Amino acid sequence: MHQPGTPTQEQPTFLPRSAPDYLPEPQLRELQLTRLQAIVTRAYERVPLFRERCEQRGVQPSDLRQLADIQHLPFTVKNDLRDTYPFGLFASPREEIVRLHASSGTTGKPIVVAYTQDDLDVWSEVMSRTFAACGVHAGDMVQNAFGYGLFTGGLGAHYGAEELGATVIPISGGNTERQMMVMRDFGVTALCATPSYFLHLLERAREADIDWANLPLRVGIFGAEPWTEAMRQRIEQESGIRAYDIYGLSEIIGPGVGSECCAQDGLHIFEDHFYPEIIDPESGAPLPDGEEGELVLTTLSKQAMPMIRYRTRDLTTIIPERCRCGRTLRRIQRIGRRSDDMFIIRGVNVFPAQVETALLQVEGTLPHYQITLSRKGSLDQMEVAVEVTEAVLSDTVGGMEALQKQVADALEHIIGLRVGVRLVEPQSLPRSEGKAKRVFDNREG
Amino acid sequence: MKFKQLSLFLENQPAHLKQPCRILAEAGIDIRPLSLADADQFGILRLIVADWERAKHVLEEAGCAVRVDEVVGLEVADECGGMAHVLEVLEQGGHNVLYTYAFTFGEAGRAVLFMRFEDPDAAIAALQAGQIHVLDPVRWLKRTE
Numbered sequence: 179m180h181q182p183g184t185p186t187q188e189q190p191t192f193l194p195r196s197a198p199d200y201l202p203e204p205q206l207r208e209l210q211l212t213r214l215q216a217i218v219t220r221a222y223e224r225v226p227l228f229r230e231r232c233e234q235r236g237v238q239p240s241d242l243r244q245l246a247d248i249q250h251l252p253f254t255v256k257n258d259l260r261d262t263y264p265f266g267l268f269a270s271p272r273e274e275i276v277r278l279h280a281s282s283g284t285t286g287k288p289i290v291v292a293y294t295q296d297d298l299d300v301w302s303e304v305m306s307r308t309f310a311a312c313g314v315h316a317g318d319m320v321q322n323a324f325g326y327g328l329f330t331g332g333l334g335a336h337y338g339a340e341e342l343g344a345t346v347i348p349i350s351g352g353n354t355e356r357q358m359m360v361m362r363d364f365g366v367t368a369l370c371a372t373p374s375y376f377l378h379l380l381e382r383a384r385e386a387d388i389d390w391a392n393l394p395l396r397v398g399i400f401g402a403e404p405w406t407e408a409m410r411q412r413i414e415q416e417s418g419i420r421a422y423d424i425y426g427l428s429e430i431i432g433p434g435v436g437s438e439c440c441a442q443d444g445l446h447i448f449e450d451h452f453y454p455e456i457i458d459p460e461s462g463a464p465l466p467d468g469e470e471g472e473l474v475l476t477t478l479s480k481q482a483m484p485m486i487r488y489r490t491r492d493l494t495t496i497i498p499e500r501c502r503c504g505r506t507l508r509r510i511q512r513i514g515r516r517s518d519d520m521f522i523i524r525g526v527n528v529f530p531a532q533v534e535t536a537l538l539q540v541e542g543t544l545p546h547y548q549i550t551l552s553r554k555g556s557l558d559q560m561e562v563a564v565e566v567t568e569a570v571l572s573d574t575v576g577g578m579e580a581l582q583k584q585v586a587d588a589l590e591h592i593i594g595l596r597v598g599v600r601l602v603e604p605q606s607l608p609r610s611e612g613k614a615k616r617v618f619d620n621r622e623g
Numbered sequence: 624m625k626f627k628q629l630s631l632f633l634e635n636q637p638a639h640l641k642q643p644c645r646i647l648a649e650a651g652i653d654i655r656p657l658s659l660a661d662a663d664q665f666g667i668l669r670l671i672v673a674d675w676e677r678a679k680h681v682l683e684e685a686g687c688a689v690r691v692d693e694v695v696g697l698e699v700a701d702e703c704g705g706m707a708h709v710l711e712v713l714e715q716g717g718h719n720v721l722y723t724y725a726f727t728f729g730e731a732g733r734a735v736l737f738m739r740f741e742d743p744d745a746a747i748a749a750l751q752a753g754q755i756h757v758l759d760p761v762r763w764l765k766r767t768e
Binding site for chain 2 (some may be wrong): 385387566567568571572573574575577579601602603604605606
């Protein structure tokens with residue numbers, strides 16, 4: 179068993195199924211171009227909205243002579259999926275579609291995504307490559323606590339782990355008691371969950387006096403919500419497992435778009451199936467590798483619902499350097515910020531991840547927090563509620579006020595605003611069993 | 624010669640003070656001296672009980688964050704000048720009282736003070752040198768049961 183916090187040595191394994199991870203770059207680019215030309219042709223011929231937009235811009239699939247020509251194609255945005263609800267962007271006849279998923283979306287209609295059998299096979303392949311990159315292998319016992327159902331997380335991880343040859347426990351999210359029982363009794367070695375749910379599990383396991391150090395759990399595959407590097411360090415130190423970040427979104431395929439590897443230094447995009455670009459979110463202009471902007475993805479092989487230049491709203495950077503794991507797939511920086519999560523308070527842009535970073539800087543504060551926005555008169559107020567733990571509890575009012583000040587200082591340092599800090603009792607903030615809801619905006623209008 | 628004092632963090636809202644009291648009551652634990660330090664949004668409840676380890680355990684099981692500190696208990700005459708005398712002794716030794724709370728326990732003419740110091744052992748030595756009766760926690764908790 180490895181020591182908490184020390185990386186285990188993991189050599190890249192050149193399994194046939196991971197071979198596309200190591201394609202020499204010229205071959206990879208050639209493959210991408212061939213696939214891009216085919217998928218754009220498919221979308222042009224079969225998706226009226228896409229064809230219409232191409233015609234408006236005067237571009238045709240045959241204009242794609244090199245990868246860089248992709249920038250002449252129109253973007254697809256989330257609203258396009260809502261506007262064409264439910265099946266308007268499908269490129270396959272209904273009888274070829276074998277699976278539908280939908281994402282609830284916080285406003286209005288859900289978005290619906292479709293898969294042919296070939297699409298499901300690609301999905302299993304990229305998820306199995308995800309597991310392999312995170313050090314999971316055939317024979318591992320995988321507890322899949324991603325939600326099953328319309329959400330893509332559960333089934334995406336499920337088929338990927340099976341494809342790899344691991345044993346899957348399709349437990350889905352929620353029911354923490356049962357999660358702990360299964361984890362202990364079945365000898366679980368790898369867990370898929372949201373990072374906030376894993377923290378919740380860890381807390382509950384401690385209360386239940388579960389001998390965590392002696393569980394065989396080795397790997398955590400975390401995704402579906404942004405989390406910070408500081409949170410990873412906290413998770414790894416407290417649990418002794420290796421925590422990996424994975425990336426995906428339903429519009430593209432679900433989980434399996436990108437994954438960390440043993441280097442834990444950025445997420446490799448499975449570029450043979452998904453072509454990444456970074457653009458300036460304001461102007462839409464492409465940005466070179468190494469510059470931060472909005473991630474735009476094009477599905478290179480998806481038949482049922484090709485997504486051409488889909489704007490993810492996720493802010494990141496493509497890392498220009500080659501990864502030390504040996505994969506030739508380019509990496510993106512882990513996503514801590516979504517342009518959708520951002521809120522503006524007194525003219526300052528704030529991301530929830532910044533609050534998390536500030537809290538993790540103050541010794542002993544748990545990463546359970548909640549942000550409430552309100553309006554007093556004409557002035558926006560932001561208050562961060564933080565749970566008091568034994569580690570930070572003082573027996574004097576002065577001591578607690580010093581803690582409050584310390585948190586407010588750390589927040590001010592990172593977001594540049596003095597905001598309210600409210601100390602709350604332990605376990606009083608709601609624990610999520612899926613994606614954590616951190617921000618409550620009570621401002622009217 | 625030191626008492627274990629439990630401190631709990633409470634939000635300043637209706638029913639939040641009741642909760643730990645109810646938990647202790649259900650566990651059959653009698654709260655002896657008690658003090659509540661209040662701020663605008665929260666309070667700190669400080670408790671002394673006979674079986675502090677069990678009290679800490681049941682409170683933590685119920686989800687409370689509990690801190691344990693050592694405080695000094697001393698018995699003084701419940702009369703004019705009793706407290707002032709104690710404070711003079713401490714002042715001479717340069718011992719700062721972080722906070723204190725007083726309590727009477729049914730013995731006529733006697734009162735008990737609980738005090739929290741940065742360095743309780745040095746404060747105890749100074750109090751004893753000043754002929755002040757520093758309480759032995761085990762004996763006192765038994766005597767006043």
